[in-house]
Amino acid sequence: MNFDPIAFIRTQTVIGTASIVPEIRLHLATEVTPLWKLTEERLRTDNLPPPFWAFAWPGGQGLTRYILDNPEIVRGKRVIDFASGSGIAAIAAMKSGAAQAVATEIDPLALQAIQLNAELNGVSVVNEDDLDMTKPPKKTDLILAGDVCYQQAMSAKLLRWLWLCVAQGIRVLMSDPGRAYMPREGLIQHATYVVPTSRDLEDQESRTVVVSDLLLPPEEA
Secondary structure: OOOOHHHHHHHHOEEEEEOOEEEEEEEEOOOOOHHHHOOHHHHHHOOOOOOHHHOOOHHHHHHHHHHHHOHHHOOOOEEEEEOOOOOHHHHHHHHOOOOEEEEEOOOHHHHHHHHHHHHHOOOOOEEEOOOOOOOOOOOOOEEEEEOOOOOHHHHHHHHHHHHHHHHOOOEEEEEEOOOOOOOOOOEEEEEEEEEEOOHHHHOOOEEEEEEEEEOOOOOOO
């Protein structure tokens, strides 16, 4: 039997909302859905990557809350939501008047989930699975990056690219819940949110999320 990604997403999740973003509906894994209980070993056996798309991570929630509360940030802008996950920030951008929101993801299942979530919220989001991180993207005003600095090598590569983008005049808005490889300097902080979470996901009951503009490193500013 052929694998049906849409059917898989719908049967493995329930439609709900993130803890601090009740305005946006998503297909989410919860304690009562099968996907929550699948082990990494089972996912590997089924040739499925970890289902990051099925959870509203704290960084993405903080970024989304900030956009919804400050729609002028995205209004009329061409936006990239990097490592979009569920698509929550891209959806918020479109609900807030962005000209276009591009959700980037390397997981094909995540791209399917993003489209389902966009439809749930009555907006259109463009998918992108092959972003060139050696140069700034064209026709882009703003890059959203929520909860992306949790792995050292990936974070180093990502930050090099984001600094290239900032140098070309693209605004970069980051949202971080205290991950190890987030820069501690070269940021303009705008908002802080305490986001309830699950001990199964974060090993604590809440995360403090900071939303900031990324600046050039001091030696390049």
